[in-house]
Amino acid sequence: MAEDAARAVALRKMRVLATSLLILAAIIFLLVHLLTDMTGVWGFVARASEAAMIGAIADWFAVTALFRHPMGLPIPHTAIIPRKKDTLGASMAHFVAANFLQAETVSTKIRTAELTRRAGDWLIAPRNQDVVVRRAGQGLEYVLARVDDEAIADLTRNVLVPKLVSTRKSPALGMLIREIVDEGAHHHLVDLIVGEAHAWLSENPQVIDDIVQQKSPDWAPRFVNDVVSNRLRREVLEWTAEVRDDRFHRARQALDAWLVEVSQDLRGNTPLSERAEKVLDDLLTQDGVVDAVLEIWSSLKRLLRAAVLDEDGPVHARVRALLTEAAERMRTDRAFASEMDERIATTAGDLVESFGPELASVISDTIAGWDAKEASDRIELYVGRDLQYIRINGTVIGALVGVAIHALTLVLPAG
Structure with missing residues (x-):
């Protein structure tokens, strides 16, 4: 996907930047040791570059250890995500269910979102009404095309007539x-x-x-x-x-x-x-009852199809008029909109309360379905760019700490 490709490019750029800072710190360290006596200002530069390398390497190890073995070495407690992906997926699903898929959280968000009014604002536009009518017509046409006459006959003969x-x-x-x-x-x-x-x-x-x-x-x-x-x-x-x-x-x-x-x-x-x-x-x-039902069904199906296909017909016009009326009420009748929002919020809260763990299990089930490398690559693709800031910050903070330690050694009296 184009979005994943863009994330991959951004991840590579951040990796290059973080690695470049490590290389820069190493070059400065070597030049200072080879070309200076490391006194005065050069002492600060030497200690800063030395600490920057240490910080950069340590954070590189920490970030890399999340997704793979650093340098391919099977060091203990590395490649955490590939080894623990199922546990991480279950923990993530539990975290989402416990903190987000809660009745109070969802219902409060829905109440403040003014869904009914916003739906009315969207539905009042004629082009959006055309979309709704067209999609509804397509859905009805889909159902009619897949209901077999023999199925109607069997339903009438074996279910409806005996029941009646x-x-x-x-x-x-x-x-x-x-x-x-x-x-x-x-x-x-x-x-x-x-x-x-x-x-x-x-x-x-x-x-x-x-x-x-x-x-x-x-x-x-x-x-x-x-x-x-x-x-x-x-x-x-x-x-x-x-x-x-x-x-x-x-x-x-x-x-x-x-x-x-x-x-x-x-x-x-x-x-x-x-x-x-x-x-x-x-x-x-x-015997003629089944035939009569089939004739009625065939006539009804033809009428429905004709009504669905005729976009300028009375059925479409009536549906648009009803949509306009409903949209106006959703936009202007505050009591109605508030009542609808409350019903939606209550229903959504009840559903989340009842099925929250099952909904969150999509996360754990999806991650469990990935192989170790795929899970590591996909997670790194989405969070790896931000993790590279850890390496950059480690390099910068390391340099500052090196300067501070060197300054402290100069101030303290010699032993």
């Missing part, structure tokens, strides 16, 4: 009917049926004439049948018109009362509920 057959359905049906009546959702169906009946009778008056003709005795005069037919037709049309136009018509109220009674019977252990169970079970065990 073994479960009492009439109470749920009774509750559904009662809910429909309470909400008045059936009025539209009644309007449609009564309206169509009125229109059909208006356009087909001969139907009533034929019924009267069939039911009347043979000796009845024709004009009597005509009178009865006209009167009956007029009454039926008036009655259907009244039912159609009056939402509080007695027929509608009677229908509502009957539906309520049916819903109550279905929810109890009554003959009606038993008959309903038998009818529903017979319907569910028909």
Whole structure:
């Protein structure tokens, strides 16, 4: 990776710098001993270069011993990371779990991060909404493409139908009917049926004439049948018109009362509920049920795919509108944002408290999966550059200590 390559270059540069300081100290030490009498200032230079070399070599040994045997010599207590990588990995995982993956630490950070508001700021941008909608569509398309029709058939045949057959359905049906009546959702169906009946009778008056003709005795005069037919037709049309136009018509109220009674019977252990169970079970065990479910699934899948692919369609527009509404609330409703942040913080804290050690075990498991050299090289790649400062500081501090010791020897009286 480019990032690792950049780290390797930086590590090499720091190694060269630290080694160059050691070489510089050695050259100064040699020149002072060869070309001067090491008195006066040269004494300070000699002791400084000598101590600098000692410090540089000692720290080079310490840093190198972490990752490998110095100069390839199997000196005890060197190559610490290759030999102890599993122990170090376990210790690091425990350290992270004990000090970072704690409920209070994580939840406090989340509370102060204002995640909900920041998410709203991000989501309000149209391009980000497009990303969310597109990714959601891609996810749905991925799921739809991988759900096999045969799997749906098997699920229906072996799971759904047996489960429905073994479960009492009439109470749920009774509750559904009662809910429909309470909400008045059936009025539209009644309007449609009564309206169509009125229109059909208006356009087909001969139907009533034929019924009267069939039911009347043979000796009845024709004009009597005509009178009865006209009167009956007029009454039926008036009655259907009244039912159609009056939402509080007695027929509608009677229908509502009957539906309520049916819903109550279905929810109890009554003959009606038993008959309903038998009818529903017979319907569910028909061979055509699986085919019907597959047809519904195929139609639903086509509709969903069409909605997903049509980026300018109503589904995408509706989703974007919902995202905009949600984003505005996250940004402006402080009480809502605070509540959401608190829920996220609490949930994250609970999850970390429960699964913190397992999450931290990723560190130890990953390091355990590396071989010794790979572990040493990767860790050195990330921390080796900073460790080279130890060598540099050792060289500089060593030189200063050498100067201080030499000065002290000059001040102290000779023995």
